[in-house]
Amino acid sequence: MDIKVKEISQCRRELEISMPPDVVKAKTTELYDRYQKNLRIDGFRRGKVPLDVIKSKYGKAIEQEAIDFTISEAFKNAIKEKGLNPITQGIAEDTKFSVETGLSVKITFEVAPDIKIKNYKGIEIKPYPTEVSEKEIESVLLKIQDSKAIYIPVFTRRARIDDMLIVDYDILHEERGIIRKDKAHSYTIILGAPEVPEEVTKSLINSLVDDRKKVSLRYPTDYKDANLRGQSVEYEFVVREIKEKQLPPIDDEFVKGVGFKSLVDLKSNVEQELKKEKHKESNIKAETQILNSLIQDTPFEPPSSIVASYLQPLLKQVEKEMKKDGTKEMDAETKKALEEIAIWRAKREILLDKICEIEKIEMTEPEIKSKFMEVDEYRQKGYEKVVKSLKEKGTYDWLIGELKREKAMDLLISYTNKGV
Amino acid sequence: MVTEKALKLKTDKNKYTFRVATGTNKIEIKRAVEELFKVRVLRVATQCRSGKPKRVGRFEGRRAEWKKAICTLRQGDKIEIFEGV
Numbered sequence: 243m244d245i246k247v248k249e250i251s252q253c254r255r256e257l258e259i260s261m262p263p264d265v266v267k268a269k270t271t272e273l274y275d276r277y278q279k280n281l282r283i284d285g286f287r288r289g290k291v292p293l294d295v296i297k298s299k300y301g302k303a304i305e306q307e308a309i310d311f312t313i314s315e316a317f318k319n320a321i322k323e324k325g326l327n328p329i330t331q332g333i334a335e336d337t338k339f340s341v342e343t344g345l346s347v348k349i350t351f352e353v354a355p356d357i358k359i360k361n362y363k364g365i366e367i368k369p370y371p372t373e374v375s376e377k378e379i380e381s382v383l384l385k386i387q388d389s390k391a392i393y394i395p396v397f398t399r400r401a402r403i404d405d406m407l408i409v410d411y412d413i414l415h416e417e418r419g420i421i422r423k424d425k426a427h428s429y430t431i432i433l434g435a436p437e438v439p440e441e442v443t444k445s446l447i448n449s450l451v452d453d454r455k456k457v458s459l460r461y462p463t464d465y466k467d468a469n470l471r472g473q474s475v476e477y478e479f480v481v482r483e484i485k486e487k488q489l490p491p492i493d494d495e496f497v498k499g500v501g502f503k504s505l506v507d508l509k510s511n512v513e514q515e516l517k518k519e520k521h522k523e524s525n526i527k528a529e530t531q532i533l534n535s536l537i538q539d540t541p542f543e544p545p546s547s548i549v550a551s552y553l554q555p556l557l558k559q560v561e562k563e564m565k566k567d568g569t570k571e572m573d574a575e576t577k578k579a580l581e582e583i584a585i586w587r588a589k590r591e592i593l594l595d596k597i598c599e600i601e602k603i604e605m606t607e608p609e610i611k612s613k614f615m616e617v618d619e620y621r622q623k624g625y626e627k628v629v630k631s632l633k634e635k636g637t638y639d640w641l642i643g644e645l646k647r648e649k650a651m652d653l654l655i656s657y658t659n660k661g662v
Numbered sequence: 663m664v665t666e667k668a669l670k671l672k673t674d675k676n677k678y679t680f681r682v683a684t685g686t687n688k689i690e691i692k693r694a695v696e697e698l699f700k701v702r703v704l705r706v707a708t709q710c711r712s713g714k715p716k717r718v719g720r721f722e723g724r725r726a727e728w729k730k731a732i733c734t735l736r737q738g739d740k741i742e743i744f745e746g747v
Contacts, residue, residue: 284665286665287666291666295664295669
C-alpha cells in the first residue's frame with residue numbers, strides 16, 4: 243500500500259492511497275464466500291447457490307462493497323501509520339479501480355489543528371464584584387412589590403403615568419394597500435409602560451373617563467409585532483375606566499404573601515439568590531476573559547466541521563425566532579455575528595481539549611454520575627438508563643468531552659491571578 | 663428456469679429446463695427451443711404441475727397450474743443465456 247499525505251490547510255488533509263489489485267480481489271473472494279454460505283435465492287437451498295449465479299445477480303454490488311471495504315480498511319491503516327487523528331469522516335474522491343492497475347483513491351478529512359498553548363497559567367483577569375449591596379436587595383424587593391400591585395378604579399381624577407386605562411378603540415390601518423378598520427373592546431393600557439408607544443401615552447395622559455382621543459402614529463420598522471412593523475396607524479380611543487396603581491406596603495402580611503416568615507428571611511433569601519447570580523456571572527466573565535486571552539495568544543484556524551456543528555443549531559434557533567416574529571430572511575450582519583460565535587465556540591472546544599490533553603484531565607465514573615444526577619430529568623430516569631440512551635443517541639462521548647472541558651475551565655480559573 | 667436441480671441437469675446431462683404454457687405439447691416445445699436458441703433438441707420431457715392451494719384469511723384458492731419442460735440437447739449444443747446465471 244502506497245500512502246501520500248497532503249496538507250491542504252492547517253486542519254485539512256488529503257490521503258492518496260494506492261493498492262495492488264490483489265487486495266481488492268482477496269476481499270471480493272472473501273465476500274463471495276460469505277454470500278455463498280448465507281444467500282437465499284428462489285430455487286436454491288441456503289448455501290447451495292452456485293457462484294456463477296451470485297456473480298451474475300449481485301456481482302457488481304459485491305465488487306463495490308469489496309472496494310468500499312478495502313478503502314475504509316486502508317484509510318484506518320493509513321491514519322494509524324501516519325499518526326493522524328481525524329475529527330471528521332473521510333470523504334473518498336476520485337476512486338479508480340481496475341484489475342490491471344489496482345485501486346487508487348483520494349480521501350480528504352479534517353484533523354484537529356496542532357496548536358501550542360504558550361501560557362495558560364496565571365492569566366490575568368479583571369475581578370467581577372460579587373458583593374451584594376443593600377441597594378440591590380431593596381431594588382429586588384421593590385420589583386416584588388411592583389409585581390403584587392393592585393389597580394383601584396378612580397372616577398374623578400385625570401389619568402397619569404402608571405395608571406391602568408381600560409379603553410375601547412377603533413383602528414384604521416393599511417393592509418396590503420387597503421385601509422382597514424378594526425375595533426377592540428376593554429383593552430388594557432398601562433400609561434408609561436415601555437411596550438406602549440409614546441404617542442399613545444402622551445395622548446391619553448390627563449384624560450378623564452369617557453374622553454375620546456385620536457392618535458396617529460407610525461410604528462418603527464423594527465417593531466416586534468410584524469403586522470404593525472413600519473405601518474401608519476390611526477387610533478381613536480374611548481377611555482372606559484381609569485385605575486390607579488396601589489403598591490402593597492412591605493409588611494408582615496406582604497412577606498407572608500410571597501412565602502416567607504419575616505422580612506429578614508425574605509431579604510436574606512434575596513441576598514443569597516443575588517449572590518448566586520453574581521457568582522455565576524463572575525464565572526462566565528472569568529471564563530470569557532481566559533478564553534479570549536488564550537484565543538489571542540494562540541492563533542489558529544478551527545476546522546470547518548466543528549464550526550458547522552456549532553453554527554447549525556444557532557442558525558436553527560434564530561430562524562425559529564424569526565419565524566415567530568414574521569421576519570423572512572436573515573440579514574448578512576446576523577449571519578456574520580452567528581458565524582463569529584460559532585468560530586469562538588469551536589476555538590474554545592479545541593483549546594480546552596488541548597488543556598485536557600496537557601493536564602491529563604479525565605472524568606472518573608463517580609464524577610460523571612454525580613454530574614448526571616444534578617440534572618432532574620436524568621435523576622428521574624436513573625444513571626444506567628441515561629448512559630444507555632445517550633450512547634444509543636451517540637451524544638455520550640460529546641457530553642463527557644464537554645464535562646472534561648468544564649473541568650479544564652475550572653482548572654484554568656484556579657490558575658488565574660484571581661484563583662491563585 | 664434457474665433452480666438448483668435445473669442447473670444440475672444442465673451441467674451433468676445437457677438438459678435445459680423451461681417453464682412453458684400449459685397448452686403446448688412436446689412437438690411445439692421442441693420446435694420453439696430449436697428455433698429460438700438454434701440448437702438441436704433430442705428429447706422433451708414435460709410435467710404438468712398443479713398450483714399449490716393458498717388461503718388468504720377465510721378465502722381459499724389455488725395458484726395457477728403450470729407446465730415444466732426438460733429439453734435434452736444434442737451433445738455440444740448449449741444455450742448461451744443459461745451460461746453464468
